[in-house]
Amino acid sequence: MPSIRCGGCAKFLSPAEGVKCSICNAAYHRSCVGLPRGTSITSWRCPECTKNDRRDNKAETPVRGRADMGHSSDDLMSPGTVGHAENDMVASLSPAVATELRRFKEELCAEFRLMRHEVLQLRTEMAELKDSLKGCAEHMNSLEARVDALEHKLSEKASDKSPLEGVVAELKSQLNERDQELLLNDVEVTGIPESQEESTLHLVKVLSNKLGVAIDEKDIVHVERIGSTRRNREEPSEGTFNPAAQRPRSLVVRFARRATRDALLREARVRRGFNTSELGFGGPSRPAHRVYINERLTRTNRHIFYKARQAGSTHNWRYVWTKGGRVFARKEDGRKVERITCEDDISRIFG
Structure with a gap:
């Protein structure tokens, strides 16, 4: 018996498994043409014979179903199947x-x-x-x-503050105290008029005689003016006196003995408020000015004294003074005397 191939998938089939077309006698697998197994069919036409018939959209129209030409959907989507289909299309x-x-x-x-x-x-x-x-x-x-x-x-x-800063501050304080010790025999006189031909030694002797302190030339080590040399040292002309321009430089006196200096300071405190006219430096063209005699201080102590006086005036402290180059303050009589050694003490005491 000759072998029969399916007209749909081209695979061999047995007569019992397939169905024949009543017109062209072509054999097909029942699964290829969508026919159920176990049913007897007496007159059936294959898809090739019915493809030219008028379609009526009935459900019995032959469809290859899930398997096209005997291949499953997975076989159709496999690379080999796609490649063959592509090659067939390109070849056409x-x-x-x-x-x-x-x-x-x-x-x-x-x-x-x-x-x-x-x-x-x-x-x-x-x-x-x-x-x-x-x-x-x-x-x-x-x-x-x-x-x-x-x-x-x-x-x-x-x-x-770090320990190093404390050591530096302590060293500065010690140096300042030593510098102040070198000035313990000095006094600073401010307010005495200045001229080019003046004799500073004569001025000191006139001042001491006015205060009632007998001073000999051997009691004085030296006398000099200190301060900026830009201040006017010329004699004022009549009608052109300018107090700000004629402000004289300070006169610094160093005594051979500290006792002489202390005596002069003591008498100056008693005669506080005397002026240049009492010393014979006044005149119609030069008004009188107060003369101040104080201890000579280092620059640091002078700055501390200035700040302490400002703070005392602001906080109504009655007494701010210097003694032996040291700055002291007392709020009122009977109160404790405070010593001021640095600016921190000013904020602590007056604050």
Whole structure:
């Protein structure tokens, strides 16, 4: 008996498994033409014989069903099936069109491979960038922690002086006290008019005689003017006197003995308020000015004394004075005497 092939899937079949067309006698698997098994069919036409019939959209119209030409849907979607279908389609076209389609396919594949390579490279770069950003974030967190620690340390130093700063302050205080000891025999006289032909020694003798203190030339080590030399030293002309321009420089006197200096200061406190007219320096063209006799202080002590007097005036302290080169203050009679050695003492005492 000759072998029979299915007209749909081209596979061999047995007469019991298939069905024959009543017109062309072509055999088909029942599954290929959508006929149920176990049913007897006496008159049946194959799809080739019925393809020219008028369609009426009835359900019995032969359909290959889920399997086309004996292949399942998975077989149809497999690469081999797609490749065969593509080759069959290309073979059915003209050679020029087929060549153009192959070239277009190759270009698409090349572009796809290039795009895939670029995407993989982009993913790699993004991963590296992510790691780099993570490292930068950790570094920034470390820097912020260090800055916070430094700020905290600086704030602690600002609130509490370091031992080195305390040592420096102590050394400055000791140097200032030693410099002040060198000035214990000196007095500073302000308010005496100045001229180019003056004799400073004669001025001191006139001043001491006016205060009732006998001073000999051997009691004086030296006398000099101190201060800026830009102040006017010329004699004022009539009608052109300017007190601000004619303010004289201070007169500094160093005595050979401290007792002589103390006697002069004691008498000056008793005669407080005497002026230049009492010393014979007044006149119609030169008004009288008060003369002040004080201890000579170092620049540091002079600044502290100035600040202490300002603070005492502001807070109504009655007494702010110097003795032996030291600055003292007392709010009123009967109260404790405070010694002022630095500006911190001013804020502590008067605050």
